[in-house]
Amino acid sequence: MTLRHLLIFIEVANCGKMSMAANKLFISQPTVSQVISELEAHYEVKLFERFPKTLCITEDGKILLNHAKKVIKYYNVLEETMKNPNHNLPLQIGATVTIGNRLISLILNKFKEKHEDEKIRVYVNNTREIEKRLLSNELDVGIVEGIIKSSHLLVTPIKEDKLVLVCSPEHPLANKKIVSMKDIVKENFIMREEGSGTRDIFTNFVQTQGYSINIDWEASEPGAIIQGVLNNHGITVISECLVENEIKDGKLKKLELKGFKWKRTFNLVYHKNKVLSPAVKDFLEESKKFCENM
Numbered sequence: 001m002t003l004r005h006l007l008i009f010i011e012v013a014n015c016g017k018m019s020m021a022a023n024k025l026f027i028s029q030p031t032v033s034q035v036i037s038e039l040e041a042h043y044e045v046k047l048f049e050r051f052p053k054t055l056c057i058t059e060d061g062k063i064l065l066n067h068a069k070k071v072i073k074y075y076n077v078l079e080e081t082m083k084n085p086n087h088n089l090p091l092q093i094g095a096t097v098t099i100g101n102r103l104i105s106l107i108l109n110k111f112k113e114k115h116e117d118e119k120i121r122v123y124v125n126n127t128r129e130i131e132k133r134l135l136s137n138e139l140d141v142g143i144v145e146g147i148i149k150s151s152h153l154l155v156t157p158i159k160e161d162k163l164v165l166v167c168s169p170e171h172p173l174a175n176k177k178i179v180s181m182k183d184i185v186k187e188n189f190i191m192r193e194e195g196s197g198t199r200d201i202f203t204n205f206v207q208t209q210g211y212s213i214n215i216d217w218e219a220s221e222p223g224a225i226i227q228g229v230l231n232n233h234g235i236t237v238i239s240e241c242l243v244e245n246e247i248k249d250g251k252l253k254k255l256e257l258k259g260f261k262w263k264r265t266f267n268l269v270y271h272k273n274k275v276l277s278p279a280v281k282d283f284l285e286e287s288k289k290f291c292e293n294m
Contacts, residue, residue: 001042006068008035013065016054070137090119091279094133094142098239100124101222111286118279128195134271140280142269146197154272157265159291162240166252168232174253181211188216188234190225202237205260
């Protein structure tokens with residue numbers, strides 16, 4: 001098995017047809033077919049189900065595809081680095097939406113004081129997507145507030161965060177300091193999309209209590225959620241740091257829900273097999289120091 005085998009396999013998986021893959025790679029279709037057969041014989045698994053007009057990748061094929069992409073990516077990094085020893089690869093940082101709205105730019109400001117020439121790329125999405133990209137080596141490190149499920153990722157808490165249940169001052173619940181599950185299950189919620197750490201933490205709690213909530217609005221941006229609550233279209237659970245000014249100014253009312261643990265942590269996350277560059281190590285340390293001094 002060689003890198004050439006993996007490159008051809010990846011192209012076949014992307015195209016879904018051996019003929020199309022052969023055209024893109026400027027090789028013959030029999031050569032592509034032979035490579036796939038050699039891979040299947042080598043690993044003693046079936047990589048594709050053959051249908052008349054297309055190929056369907058198997059579960060074993062998906063596993064190989066995931067690892068093959070990592071191998072090719074590492075190889076490309078190796079080639080680029082060794083042929084261009086002075087080349088500075090960008091630091092790839094992932095941040096969940098809450099952190100992207102509040103924390104990541106502050107951490108990067110401090111990091112840039114010592115690494116002003118460092119190239120940095122930031123990817124902001126929910127916890128689920130950050131986890132996927134860390135596992136596929138598309139990101140060097142992530143900062144998330146959600147629950148990381150993969151045992152292949154190392155998680156280090158760096159800052160405590162607090163969730164709050166908020167509503168408009170005009171909302172009927174605004175007159176209650178403490179609310180119960182029976183109170184809130186009747187209400188319309190404005191929440192983050194599936195895969196969001198904030199949403200997962202709260203909906204998991206609700207389910208353990210034997211309830212479900214009505215999510216009337218779904219948004220990936222905290223700003224849209226906050227505006228919806230301000231205009232009394234529903235209630236939400238959100239990081240307190242994102243609405244502290246609105247609560248202080250009386251534009252939003254904070255409610256206490258019996259039994260819900262409002263505290264959570266922001267976590268640094270990276271792959272346990274990741275070879276940490278000096279820049280990644282410094283970013284990890286700077287993130288910890290910044291959060292300790294906040």
